[in-house]
Amino acid sequence: xxxxxxxxxxxxxxxxxxxxxxxxxxxxxxxxxxxxxxxxxxxxxxxxxxxxxxxxxxxxxxxxxxxxxxxxxxxxxx
Numbered sequence: 001x002x003x004x005x006x007x008x009x010x011x012x013x014x015x016x017x018x019x020x021x022x023x024x025x026x027x028x029x030x031x032x033x034x035x036x037x038x039x040x041x042x043x044x045x046x047x048x049x050x051x052x053x054x055x056x057x058x059x060x061x062x063x064x065x066x067x068x069x070x071x072x073x074x075x076x077x078x
Contacts, residue, residue: 001026001052003045005033020066024058 002019004012006029019027028048033040064071 001028001049003028003030003037003048005029005035005037005040006031007034009035016066026052026059028052 002015002022002025004015004027008015012029015027015029019025028045030037030041030044030048033045037045058071058074060071060075
């Protein structure tokens with residue numbers, strides 16, 4: 001899982017590239033947080049991490065955009 005704040009000091013393109021490079025990865029962008037998301041939004045970040053560990057399957061969305069090919073392949077093989 002790639003975890004980031006919505007007010008990071010760098011371009012979010014790098015965050016998306018890192019997320020897309022991880023097979024079956026997840027991306028969590030925490031609103032109202034910077035690179036110090038661990039200290040700024042501790043409870044929300046903990047809930048996101050708990051949810052991640054609760055369901056480790058590839059996240060299937062209703063209207064895929066970024067990972068449409070990967071999602072189609074997974075659904076076809078299930």
